[in-house]
Amino acid sequence: MALFLIGLVYAVITIFIGDIFSFSFDASGGSLPYLSPTTIGSFLTVFGGCGYFLSVNTSLPGILIGIIASLTALCISALMFVFIVLPLIRSEKNAAKSSQEMIGKVAEVVTTIVEGSKGEIIYEQGGIRLSAPAKLTGHGEPITQGELVRIVDVVSGTFIVKQI
Numbered sequence: 001m002a003l004f005l006i007g008l009v010y011a012v013i014t015i016f017i018g019d020i021f022s023f024s025f026d027a028s029g030g031s032l033p034y035l036s037p038t039t040i041g042s043f044l045t046v047f048g049g050c051g052y053f054l055s056v057n058t059s060l061p062g063i064l065i066g067i068i069a070s071l072t073a074l075c076i077s078a079l080m081f082v083f084i085v086l087p088l089i090r091s092e093k094n095a096a097k098s099s100q101e102m103i104g105k106v107a108e109v110v111t112t113i114v115e116g117s118k119g120e121i122i123y124e125q126g127g128i129r130l131s132a133p134a135k136l137t138g139h140g141e142p143i144t145q146g147e148l149v150r151i152v153d154v155v156s157g158t159f160i161v162k163q164i
Contacts, residue, residue, distance in 0.1 A: 001052045007045025042080045047073035099154045107149055114142045121149060121159060134159040
């Protein structure tokens with residue numbers, strides 16, 4: 001019951017706050033994405049819930065309940081990994097790659113960019129107009145709405161731009 005409650009509380013917190021327990025394991029130079037907080041949380045929740053349900057509603061021996069709960073939790077966690085975690089990992093990699101491809105391209109300022117704060121730019125990628133936050137490189141004059149800028153870098157999803 002304790003494992004079920006821990007998993008349930010984790011799920012509720014994740015819904016409202018996001019993935020607060022974001023961490024990655026690294027073993028021998030390779031990552032282990034299947035040990036993500038989402039799969040661990042789903043395993044704990046299903047294992048605890050299934051184990052509790054079987055112990056209250058059946059007269060099966062404890063070892064058999066443990067085996068059934070483990071197998072059920074492994075199956076459900078594997079499904080969570082395949083249908084939720086993997087697509088999220090792929091989309092993050094694609095977004096980072098597509099942002100890096102914009103370095104050197106021209107964009108238009110939508111919201112004035114002042115030194116020390118972010119503005120907003122619009123750029124075209126694959127025939128689609130997209131907007132993104134942008135900051136100035138180093139020191140310089142503010143870049144006002146409608147001016148063209150060149151993207152010189154991307155840092156944490158924010159484009160670093162200089163005036164053309």
